[in-house]
Amino acid sequence: MADLREYPRNKEGSTISKIVVDRDLCIAAVSCIAVAAETWELDDENKVVIKDADSVDDATLIASAEACPTKAIYLYDTEGNQVFPK
Ligand code: SF4
Numbered sequence: 001m002a003d004l005r006e007y008p009r010n011k012e013g014s015t016i017s018k019i020v021v022d023r024d025l026c027i028a029a030v031s032c033i034a035v036a037a038e039t040w041e042l043d044d045e046n047k048v049v050i051k052d053a054d055s056v057d058d059a060t061l062i063a064s065a066e067a068c069p070t071k072a073i074y075l076y077d078t079e080g081n082q083v084f085p086k
Contacts (some may be wrong), residue, residue: 009061011054016061016083018076023047025072032073035064048072 003023009016028046032039038055040048056064065073065084075084 005049007050007053009053014058015077016058016075017078019050019053020074021048022072025070027070029069031067031069032064035067036060039064
């Protein structure tokens with residue numbers, strides 16, 4: 001079973017309310033951190049975790065998910081629909 005970790009996002013005005021990381025897919029490429037260093041950090045297992053889910057705007061958050069070579073980051077809107085990857 002996939003090792004999924006869920007993080008709520010409560011940024012005012014944001015249409016993204018949940019971030020999920022598939023830890024099995026994360027290979028510590030750090031592309032996501034390069035795009036949004038305020039949002040992401042690596043833990044002691046070299047897997048990405050949320051540092052601050054509300055730190056960046058939606059466009060930057062989506063860009064950081066898009067940057068991941070293994071598509072380990074999933075984004076959901078306020079109604080629970082997956083908005084990335086489509
Ligand atoms: S870009 Fe993807 S593989 Fe790299 S650290 Fe971020 S989530 Fe992990």
